[in-house]
Amino acid sequence: MITLTKQNIVSYIRKHVPSVELCDPVEVHLIGEGDLGADIEGDGYCNYVFTVSDGKHSVIVKQSTETLRRRGSVLTPRRNRFEYEIMQLRSAIVPQYVPKVFHVDFDNYIIVMEDVSNLKLVRFEFNKDHQLPRFAYQGAEYLAATHFYTSEFYLPTKTYRALLAHFMNAELRSVMENGIFLGIFGADDFDHACGQDYVNYCKWVFEDPDLKFQRYKLRHLFMSKSETLIHGDFHTSNIFADDDSLKVIDMEYTFGAPFSYDLGFILANILSQYCSAAFRPYDNEADRKECLAYLLSLFKMLYTNYISFFYQYWDKDAKIEYQVTKGYKETIGLDILRECLGFAACVNFSRVCGTMDTADFDFIEDNDLRTKAKFLAVDIDVALFRKWNSYDHIDQVIDDLIDLLNHRKNQ
Secondary structure: OOOOOOOOHHHHHHHHOOOOOOOOOOEEEEOOOOOOOHHHHOOOOOOEEEEEEOOOOEEEEEEOOOEOOOOOOEOOOOHHHHHHHHHHHHHHHOHHHOOOEEEEEOOOOEEEEEOOOOOEEHHHHHHOOOOOOOHHHHHHHHHHHHHHOOOOOOOOHHHHHHHHHHOOOHHHHHHHHHHOOOOOOOOOOEOHHHOHHHHHHHHHHHHOHHHHHHHHHHHHHHHHOOOEEEOOOOOOOOEEEOOOOEEEOOOOOOEEEOOHHHHHHHHHHHHHHHHHHHHOOOOOHHHHHHHHHHHHHHHHHHHHHHHHHHHHHHHHHOOHHHHOOOOHHHHHHHHHHHHHHHHHHHHHHHHHOEOOOOHHHHOOOOHHHHHHHHHHHHHHHHHHHHHHHHOOOHHHHHHHHHHHHHHHHOO
């Protein structure tokens, strides 16, 4: 097996991907080493990801290995094949949102694809308070389309079952099943940097019987309700965007799961941004209020746009027996609302309570402000754990988010 390095990657591309015509001098960067700037490149958590550019042509080269790059866990590099196959499938559904693939090498677990870094990582744009006017529309369209058109509501039942079987992806499923619902994702302990009160609060949430019951209930839902092929890791560091365009990357976590999971994952990221904006420094309070209002609007519109697109696809392309069943799609819409809020709580709590890097909070230099922001995040998680299955409208959630912020501010 070839192991790509900064030294041999250019020769590999010239030999195997002649359509990419690289002229000297060529610059090679390994994502996660920081030489591009942390707010540009992301973290390269699982794989070795290179950018290769001669100033005119630029590509991303991704190689999967048996050992996860950042934590040493062992996973099959065949996840690379699943990623390529799902990128091809999704590019047939929403080509405007999927990077182009130039080359795949199954023997060496390598994909060469379009470099979309002319756009910016959404997480760090939000950290800079940059509002993306089309993000809620585009993100919702990507999810609703890729979900509906890989579901049994559209596909022949035999095809749908074959897709679920093919993308079983058992190893990567377990990463989410255990890390998000049972443990502290990417961490081994609670965040002691936020003080003992915060650690005690997180431990209480983690061990409280009623809240643990909700996590286990949502885990079972995640494991047993295979409605569609999800992205599986749909967060703001896997989305590049600007004011006009959007591209989604890192699709190796694809497998069958509820419609609501991807939506819950991205909403968890919006919650983190909301909590961060509530306490990080601003030049004036008017700027803070504007940012908070934008994030609440984004939270609401991601759901409402998703449902709007889903209903459009249903009315146009669902099997006739589903279309004529009165009230069916509306019931699905309510299920998606409630479930995505429960999943958002699971995702947010598993990320915010531990010691893993959380860029939404880590750029806050004042640890007291950072701690207050993370306390608010856990407040919201507790509320969603208790109420996720009783909400009837997204506006009820928005009201609760505002009330929880005001309560934490007044403490």
